[in-house]
Structure formats: C-alpha cells, structure tokens
Amino acid sequence: MEESAAVPLVALAAWQALVDLAQVKPGQKELVHAGAGGLGSTVVQLAHYLGGYVATTANGHDAEKVRALGADQVVDYTKTDFAEALSGYDVVLDSLGGDNLAKSLRVLKPGGLAISVVGPPDAAFAEQVGQTLLKPVMALMSRKVRAQAKKLGVRYSFFFMRADGTQLKTLASLYDAGTLCPVLDRSFPFDETLEALAYVEQGRANGKIVVTMPLSRA
Numbered sequence: 001m002e003e004s005a006a007v008p009l010v011a012l013a014a015w016q017a018l019v020d021l022a023q024v025k026p027g028q029k030e031l032v033h034a035g036a037g038g039l040g041s042t043v044v045q046l047a048h049y050l051g052g053y054v055a056t057t058a059n060g061h062d063a064e065k066v067r068a069l070g071a072d073q074v075v076d077y078t079k080t081d082f083a084e085a086l087s088g089y090d091v092v093l094d095s096l097g098g099d100n101l102a103k104s105l106r107v108l109k110p111g112g113l114a115i116s117v118v119g120p121p122d123a124a125f126a127e128q129v130g131q132t133l134l135k136p137v138m139a140l141m142s143r144k145v146r147a148q149a150k151k152l153g154v155r156y157s158f159f160f161m162r163a164d165g166t167q168l169k170t171l172a173s174l175y176d177a178g179t180l181c182p183v184l185d186r187s188f189p190f191d192e193t194l195e196a197l198a199y200v201e202q203g204r205a206n207g208k209i210v211v212t213m214p215l216s217r218a
C-alpha cells in the first residue's frame, strides 16, 4: 500500500511532462534534475524506458542509485556545475527553480525545451486550469525566463500534473511489469503528518514520503 501511494503523482507528472509536453523521442538527450528525489527518481526511470540518453544531477552519494534507475550520466551537484559539464540537451526537467532553471536553459540545444515543475507559471498554465483571465498575469510572472529562453533560441514551459485515470492505467502496467518501480524514502504514521511535511520541505528526501493511515474496522 505504501508503494502504491507513492506512485500516482510522480508517475503522472513524469508521463505528462515527457510524453505529452516534451514528446520525447528515443535517442534524445534529457537532463533530469534531482534524480534521487521524489519526482526525479521516477522521471529518470521513465526517460530511460522511453529510450532517451538520461543525465541527472544528484548528490555524489546517490550516484549508484540513480544509475540503477536508468541514468546514463550523473553530475554530482555538490562538486560540479552541471551547466559547465553538459550541453546539447533536447529537454531539461527542473524541480529546483531559480538560478537552477536559468542555468538549465544554457544546456539545451537550439529549439530545446526546459520544463519547470516549480515555476514560474506561464499563460498556458492559466489556460490549463481554466483561468483565462489570469493569462496576462502568468505571462508576466514568467516574462524573465521566457525572455532568457528566447535569447538562447530555446523554449520554456511551466508544468503542473493533472489527474488522468487512463494514463494511470498505462503506468500501472509498467509498474506491474517491473519496468518502473516506486522509490520511497520513508513513511510517517498519520499522527506525525506535520513532521512528514517538515521533512518534505527540507528538500533532502531520497524518494517519496508516505503518510500511513490506521486501517478502518468498518
């Protein structure tokens, strides 16, 4: 049950970012940031399954772990600047934001796509959530990064996962077949939910955090 609970959000996010948004093709180069984290550990697996050449940033002590998940190249973020080490990428998935996103634009090849799951949001996101009136606001929020991308001849998209039962069914078969595996850091009992949230907020988790509920007798 804990493994199952760790799957839907990150599996759908990985699928929708790589398949729906980036439309990745086998042989393309994909950089996945924080490959040892909750989202990154799933995106690395899916990118590998879809036939990409997968680079990831991770702490050196997680290098073997992310290689086992399917990473072809690991950049130890504590020692090496990924923007100096990597170039010519088709897609970057950024889950760190800020300067990390700005630097990610530089490792893309012309026409490449940087996807951020932490923002800033763009006009397409306003459309996705049915807030068309907010389109100019969200366009303004992402103006700086979009201008940087344009200057470099690359593209920027904000991404936010949405529930999709059909996609989840497809993904479930990949988990059943062992092609994808859930990556858990640790679980907390329900009455320690606040501690679980505090742990997530530290941004140091190696995999998903799960909160367990006592089984109902009904």
Ligand SMILES: NC(=O)c1ccc[n+]([C@@H]2O[C@H](COP(=O)([O-])OP(=O)(O)OC[C@H]3O[C@@H](n4cnc5c(N)ncnc54)[C@H](OP(=O)(O)O)[C@@H]3O)[C@@H](O)[C@H]2O)c1
Binding pocket: 009, 010, 013, 033, 034, 035, 036, 037, 038, 039, 040, 057, 058, 059, 077, 095, 096, 116, 117, 118, 159, 160, 161, 200, 202, 203, 204, 205, 206, 207
């Ligand atoms: N928009 C969406 O649909 C969507 C979907 C899923 C997640 N998210 C968001 O994505 C963000 C990341 O979530 P997450 O759960 O995957 O993160 P996470 O699990 O908190 O990531 C922690 C991992 O990142 C590593 N790390 C820390 N700084 C790093 C750096 N500079 N470069 C590379 N790795 C680094 C940590 O390594 P150490 O061992 O060194 O600490 C640890 O392995 C969250 O803000 C979450 O809300 C958004």
